[in-house]
Amino acid sequence: MRSKWIKGLLLALSVAAAVLYLISIKREVHTHSERLQRAHHNDSIRGQGMLMRMNKMEADINRLLNIMNKLEKKEPVPQKNAEVKKERKVVRKLYPNSWLFERWGEELSEEEQKEAENLFQKYGYNAFLSDRLPLNREIPDTRPARCAAKKYPEDLPTIGVVLIYLDEALSIIKRAIRSIIDKTPAHLLKEIILVDDHSSNEDLMGKLDEYINFIHEERPGLVKKVRHSEQLGLTQARLSGWKNAVSDVVAILDAHIEVHVQWAEPLLARIKEDRTVILSPVFDRVNYDDLILTPYKTAAHAFDWALWCMYEKFRPEWYALKDESQPGKSPSVMGILVADRKFFGEIGSLDGGMKIYGGENVELGIRVWLCGGSIEIIPCSKIAHIERARKPYLPDLRVMMKRNALRVAEVWMDEYKYNVKIAWNIPLENHGIDIGDVSERKKLRERLKCKPFKWYLDNVYPELVSLNDVLAYGALINDLKPDLCIDQGPMPGNTPIIYVCHYYSAQHCFYGTNGQIYIGGIKSHKYNNNRCLVDPGTGVDPGLYDCKMAQQKKFHTLWDFKQGSSIQNRETKRCLEVAMGEDGIYKLVIQNCSGQSWKIQNLNKSQ
Secondary structure, three states: OHHHHHHHHHHHHHHHHHHHHHHHHHHHHHHOHHHHHHOOHHHHHHHHHHHHHHHHHHHHHHHHHHHHHHHHOOOOOOOOOOOOOOOOOOOOOOOOOOHHHOOOOOOOOHHHHHHHHHHHHHHOOOHHHHOOOOOOOOOOOOOOHHHHHOOOOOOOOOEEEEEEEOOOOHHHHHHHHHHHHHHOOOOOEEEEEEEEOOOOOHHHOHHHHHHHHHHHHHOOOOEEEEEOOOOOEHHHHHHHHHHOOOOOEEEEEEOOEEEOOOOHHHHHHHHHHOOOEEEEEEEEEEOOOOOOEEOOOOOEEEEOOOOOEEEEOOOHHHHHOOOOOOOEEOOEOOOOEEEEHHHHHHOOOOOOOOOEOOOHHHHHHHHHHHOOOEEEEEEEEEEEEEOOOOOOOOOOOHHHHHHHHHHHHHHHOHHHOHHHHHHOOOOOOOOOOOOOOOHHHHHHHHHOOOOOHHHHHHHOOOOEOOOOOEEEEEEEEEOOOOOEEEEOOOOOOOOOEEEEOOOOHHHOEEEEOOOOEEEOOOOOEOOOOOEEEEEOOOOOOOEEEEHHHHHHOOOEOOEEEOOOEOEEEOOOOOEEEEEEOOOOOEEEEEEOOOOOOEEEEEEOOOO
């Protein structure tokens, strides 16, 4: 009995001490609350952390008081590791097919699900979660191991960071600004320029201005804001940021990013060595649903003949260095770029004739290489970038991408520009697409004394293969059923079909001088293989296989075809035709030739 009384007394004294400590801390916090509100953001976070610890302390005190009550009532005290059964409330899933909720949102209420989905549809990423994350959240250091040990000069050029955006979530932009300030040495960070391409989001007006004013209490005049009076597109937004910059080096970034530790120094050090090099950091992907970072390996930025961007291996000499921290030469840039501000202007900045989205980055890469500069990827500079579920500008970017690609080809690709037309399945002559006035860009090329495009293919991007062996391309249509086109069929799969004509890439066919017919697009690079139409030799179903694999399997891959005639296999002498099946639906077959004829959309050379 006496031991219980002593234990109770000791417990009461512990509680009393904790309460007195809590009261003293609260008084101190309240005394300095105004100062906390005006302090650096990190200090605010520390204040919030203090309050969180106080809340935890209050919870611990309440738990101790409950234990004392149970001791007085002689109730059993639950052991630390004892199982406590909780009833889990089952919440109805309102959006089972939404990409947002495939891996995230299990615990959300129905109201929270509605809010999260609405924001996801608006922004293309999880703005609901972003609004609840700290602005200065920690992200893992994913640089190659040797990067952390590198030392950089103190007297580096200053950097200005341009953030371009259209209808981004406010918390995303604030987090980008915060990360740049926190992870860039103050003496190097000259300015942050926000370029708003005529957003309609009201949060990006007054509330963003309030945050900028908050930043200016810490760093007066650091943030500039440029707003377009109408929507001008990505290229013009980037140009607006560059024109308003005064720093030695300009970094043009998307606004949905977070920079990694020591991201700026390796870029500035490289430009200090060579002002004619245009640089790109290495991207890490931030998932659009859970906003978790997925590291990307260092790779070159490349493109195909349609000018769609892609990642690609570096040239062999980079791997021979056996040092992943070293810069790597690249044929192009993805869009995020860092350059000496004055050199960027000297070499023509960006082509202002590009519209809305796409192609301007490839144009820059080609121009820089041809006109006296170079492109490099810097592995020790990392930027976390949200990959949106959808782009903000247009629901279908292909129309503008095609137009911009043709503009690049006309100015820079000389006798190789036909490759872009083949890749986009448009006629070599009279395609009817307005690419705008290119006279000034051609004058720029003459003034800079740029090299021919053949030099670029030979010395910078030899992996890009010219499509000069393509005789005909486009949709293949049978005269018997002119509303149906040859189609690659369900993927993955190896059976081409006849399907209602839609003329997208699944129905793009190519007939080459080697007698092969590719279905479902054509590859632009030496390291890729096309998919060949084959006659397996037995049965009525045609096949579609990797061309090298088809040859190994001794499938029959060579065909004779002329516009308006049959498609006949050279070895089996059977023809590709259409026939009505037992279900009354037409299907693609290989059978004895019955005189059916085919036409293809575009001819490359006279046959």
